[in-house]
Amino acid sequence: MNTKLLNKILIAAVVILAGFIFYQNFIADDKNSNEITYEETQLWTCGMHPDIISDEPGNCPICGMKLTPVKNTQSSSSDGDRKILYWVAPMDPNEVYDSPGKSKMGMDLVPVYADEASQAGVVTIDPTVQQNMNVKLTTVEKRALNPSIITNAIFTIDERKEFQITARVSGWIEKLLVNYTGQKVSKGDKLLEIYSPELVSAQQEYLTALKYKSKVISTSLSSSGDELIENAYRKLTLLNFTPAEIMKLENSGKVRTTIPLYSPVNGTVLMKNVVEGEKIKAGQNLLHIADLATLWIKADIYESDISKIELGDNVEVEVDAFPNQNFNGKVSFIYPTINSKTRTTQIRIDVQNTNEKLKPAMLARVTIFSDQTEILPVIPESAVIRSGEKNVAVQYLGGGKFKPVAIELGNYADGFYQVLSGLKEGSKVVTSAQFLIDSESSLKTAMKNFSKQETDDKELKGESKPSDHNSEMNTKDEHNHSNQNEYGIDSPLIRTGEIDVKSIDKNGDGKLFECPMDWNIIADEYQRCPACEMKMKEYTIEEVKKNLDEYGYEHK
Incomplete structure (x- = not known):
């Protein structure tokens, strides 16, 4: 009797133990399954072409740039307390859905949370992508600008004498x-x-x-x-x-x-x-x-600059005959008419002709310094994106977030623009790689009223040419053009100092290969850029020189 009871107890214990073990294994498998699912959501994208999405690292099939990891687009447990308002296509935020799924292009939809909805036009860029894009920032500060106008002019005789x-x-x-x-x-x-x-x-x-x-x-x-x-x-x-x-x-x-x-x-x-x-x-x-003791200088001024000039403004005069000497003068008269063909007016500058060095009909370069010194916030010229009827700057909001803002510009002097509206003192703006930020998918909608995007069809066929729109992509400041290797790699293709373009053409075919992200990386044969691994593009020697001029690099 006691033996039967003991057997029943043992059988029950074995069943309970087996059930417990099965349950633990089921939970572990489910957890591992979730982790695998989570890991499988890791995607990779191209900083130049956000529509390129891959589930593994590699290079962009269009430009050859290294793919960078993107944040998990699935709603994880950490987002459990965040409210999802709707879902959008990663390539077109105007493509809105009520539930997760696939976009028209077959891409996974991404959620828009309630705490992000108020940040219209804001794009978040991963720090790794920022580094690859060479994003540089500057702070908006207040300063007084003395607007200067530089123009060509000619010496004439003082008609009164x-x-x-x-x-x-x-x-x-x-x-x-x-x-x-x-x-x-x-x-x-x-x-x-x-x-x-x-x-x-x-x-x-x-x-x-x-x-x-x-x-x-x-x-x-x-x-x-x-x-x-x-x-x-x-x-x-x-x-x-x-x-x-x-x-x-x-x-x-x-x-x-x-x-x-x-x-x-x-x-x-x-x-x-x-x-x-x-x-x-x-x-x-x-x-x-x-009497040649005093001469006049007549200079043509565009009508948009007339408001910056007043009688008595100081003028600095340079002439080719005396390259190491500057002459001083003052604006003495502003002519009352506009040339209907050139849309310019003339101003007259009085210059003392000491020892009669200066001669009538000599050509001159004059710099007119305005006395208008209102103190306003200023930003460097490299921070301004020209797009149609508006001027735009990309503002850094912190935490990897960027937003394009429309700005109204005032006077220009010494490489800086006064900001009349759109930015405040202390704001941070991007001074390089604005075009790359503009190419991020979320920013395309924010910028649609400011800029017109160019098609990539020619680039896919290998026929793309440098364009004016691309000029915003590689705006460099003077610091970037020093002889220091800023890429952290040792490669003979990275050209520093004054670049001897012709000497790079070893095979003498008149063609070179240049990186469209870093224009000072030049090779004689086709290869990938050693800095960003993009496919280098073929240009003639004259086109290479033009690119270097456009982006501020010195060359022979």
């Missing part, structure tokens, strides 16, 4: 005291003497009028004598006789056979149109004289 010496009567050059063009003259110097029968006749008429007056002074004809003298006197003055010369004629009673012409200014003879003994006509230009 320019004179034409002309003959008022016909005759002959009896004596010429100016012997050559360029001769210096002082105010009051005798320039030449003219013989003219008309001058002799006018003097004789004046002397005759004086004699007639003396005879009829006590008679009723006295008034007629005064009238004759007045008419003869006026005729002499019109023929360029001075009051002193007329008085001398009256006192001496001797008729002069020649009349002198004097210099009206201290200056230089710019043109000599006659020689001694030459017959001349009334109104003929004899000499051209100008």
Whole structure:
């Protein structure tokens, strides 16, 4: 009896133990299954082409860039307390669904949480992707900018100190005291003497009028004598006789056979149109004289810059003739009209011509410094994305989050723009790799009103060419162009300093291969970039030089 009871107890114990072991194994298998499922959700993508999704690491099939891991798109236990509002396609956030599944392109939908919905246009970029994209930041700070305008100009003569010496009567050059063009003259110097029968006749008429007056002074004809003298006197003055010369004629009673012409200014003879003994006509230009101690500079200014210029603004002048010397001037006049063809107006700058080094008709480069010094937030030029009707900057929000913001720009000076609206002092903005951030899928919607994306069809066929839109991708600041290897790798393809482009072409075919992400990485044969492993693209030597110029690299 006791033996049967004991057997039943043993059998029950074995059953319970077996059930417990089975349960533990089931739980463990379920847990491992979940872990495997979780691990299987790890995806990899391309920083240049977010539509490329892979379940294992490797290279982008389009550009050859290393794929980087993306965050798990499944709703894990850590997100259990976060509310999912809806699901969207990773390539087109406008493609919205009420439940998880596949997008039209066959990609897994990603959830949008309630705490992310308020951050419209915000994109989160993994730190590894940021490093590959060479993202650089700067802080918006307040500073006073003195807007400067640089333009070409030309020296001209000061019109107020320019004179034409002309003959008022016909005759002959009896004596010429100016012997050559360029001769210096002082105010009051005798320039030449003219013989003219008309001058002799006018003097004789004046002397005759004086004699007639003396005879009829006590008679009723006295008034007629005064009238004759007045008419003869006026005729002499019109023929360029001075009051002193007329008085001398009256006192001496001797008729002069020649009349002198004097210099009206201290200056230089710019043109000599006659020689001694030459017959001349009334109104003929004899000499051209100008004072060159002060010159004018006339510069063309675009109408968009007119508001930045005021009378009295300081100007710095450079000329090729004196490369190591700068001249100073001031804006003295702004012309009242606009050239309808060039959409420019002229300004006039007064420059002192010490020792007459400067010559009329010389070309000049002028820098006009405005006195408008309002203190406003500023950002470097490299932080601005030009896109259609708006200017955009990519703001860094922290935690790997970026957002494009529309900004209104003010004056420009020294590589900086004033920000009138859109950003505040202390904000952080991206100064390089904006185009790469723009290519992230989430940011495409945020930027759709600001920029027009280009198709990748040609690139898929290997026919892509550099475009103006791509110029935003590799905006470099001056620090990036130093001779230091910033890639952390040792490769002869990374060119530093002044790049001798022609010497790279060892096979002499006139073609080179260049990395479209880092333009200073150049090879003579096709290969992958040693820094990012992208496929290097083929360019002619001239195209390589153009790319280096566009992105600020020095080359021979």
